[in-house]
Amino acid sequence: MSKVKIKSKNLNVYYGDKQALFDVNLDLNEKEVTALIGPSGCGKSTFIRCINRMNDVIDICKVTGNIEMDGMNINDKDLDVVSLRERVGMVFQKPNPFPKSIYDNISYGPKIHGKGETKSELDQIVENSLKKSALWEEVKDRLDEPGTSLSGGQQQRLCIARAISVNPEVILMDEPCSALDPIATAKIEELIDELKKTYTIVIVTHSMAQAVRVSQKTGFFHLGKLIEVGKTEKIFKNPDNKMTQDYITGRFG
């Protein structure tokens, strides 16, 4: 049994008067891929946005309960959000490269955190990040071109490289393949398999097949509640809960 990296206890999230998460208790294991599945609006994305405090951006959002990373309380008011996000990277549903060059897209994070003080150090970080995200071979001769000139799949790998560039411990992926074609999706999934050797990964997905392919652990959310969580194999072959069974066989959602 691998070590627990992130632990949530009785996590509740409210958007104004509306409660989006109800008492979520979920453990995420280190250097493993955890998939979160469930119908749209069930709170999967809300949950992962609690891990890097991205919900802070939304004014009306309120989080109660406990969420810890390596014993550190993420929900602490006094926590330095900047250094939390340095440790917890995120990849979004739609590729969102900055309108800057490929190089600047990657070097943006390290520069902000004062990593890579010399040009050669920075070059090294950019090269390593692009290699890890399996994009280096495709872009090494055109690092000056805008990130937006890449194809959708390449843009998403660029965003993964951007997340890796600050050397995080956890990478959150919010439906990273939903805007991509099957070939690009296959590449990203391959990449996730590779990345889990180094990083703890949480992926939100609508594709059951993807969850089966990439994850070791799966959590099923419905209407803001975590219905069932367990080894991916078990959830998809022999779930305990009737609702999980119905969802994965496509009877609702």
Add this chain to the structure above:
Amino acid sequence: MNIVLIFLITIFSVSLFFYGKSKTKTISIKDNIKLNALPKFYGYYLVLWCSIPALVFLLVWSLFEPVIIKSIIIETAANQGAIFSDKNEANLIYEKIKAIHLGTYFGDIDSILRESALAYAKFINLFTNSKVVLIFGIIIASVIYSLKKIKNNNKARDDVEVILKGLLFVSSLIAILTTLGIIFSLLFESIKFFSVINIFDYLFGTNWSPQRAFVRDASSITAAEFEELKDAFGFIPLIAGTSFIAFIAMLVAVPIGLFSGIYMAEYASIKVRRISKPIIEILAGIPTVVYGFFAALTVGPFFRQVGENLGLTVSSESALAAGLIMGIMIIPYVSSLSDDVINSVPQSLRDGSYAVGATKSETIKQVVIPAALPGIIGSVLLAVSRAIGETMIVVMAAGLAANLTINPLESTTTITTQIVMILVGDQEFDSPKTQSAFALGLTLFIATLILNYIAQRAVKKYREKYD
């Protein structure tokens, strides 16, 4: 008469609408056929056919009637022995005849004039009567034609679409032609001006004193006068003054406008935004003349007072006062436009930046502003062309003397101000002084055209990025 005609055409059209609608309904019920369009389209069809040909005819007639009558009257007067040597005298006689007809002429009336006035009355009568007859003829013909079409169950919907498209086309054509008309009137008067003043003397001269050319006929200019005029129309002091005041205005408007735009878009809560945005935009609604007297009566004297206390000579009409107030006037343009472009930067870019651990100000500085930059440049350039075209504040606050200076405490002047000065009051239309206003207008027009073009290109480039 024309108003009565238009009124009649309107009434007739409206009643035809209802007639056409009910008529086609009964046809479709009686003969049990499926109409090719909704009954109301047949109504529209009749309305358009009844009104457009008649109105177009009325318009064309009204344009040409006076011209034709005038040439006929002048010819009859000449036949009766009236003597006139050129066009102006002929015009004078025509105006006299018209005045006699209207009973507003109080001079001596000789037999020629009396005869001509009678002829004039006769022609007016004839023309009016034939106009009425022709218009009713046209209405009857087009209504008969369109009624026949309706009875055959024509595709009224398509026909109405075609006519409406035509109407819209004509409207945009009018807008374009008007602009062209303005440009050409500027151009022709400028050409007259440049036939007296060398274009290079104008463009590169450093002395602007058009009053030297006051009341002087361009056609009968002597060589000595020409030499004197040569350096009276130097454009440099005006463009320098214009750019200088616009520059001061931009120094005020760009930082304040941009920062308040950023605040509005990124930091202000919904409540603050809802209250303060309209307040800033009110600034744009204040008439410039109000800014003008604020600048002239409050700010200018205040600066002079402060300057005197510091031991400086400050003119009470200074470029600084005018530029400052103009800058305040322009703030809402910059802030509102940059607020809009910053708002249209997708939230996903901000999320991407936050997710690697950037703070809010880092995100704004390094991601949001660069992404919005083309739009911000566009808004600044639009503000510059606004500053260059602004007149009232400068007239009131910066003075009228065309000083070539870079001291913001002295008075200076701008292109638009000089145009006002030249054209205020009675003017000889063929003196170079008056014509110089058109040359200035043309130069200003070209300058703002170029700026607007650049601004729109920048804005377009920005749009392409996120669409």
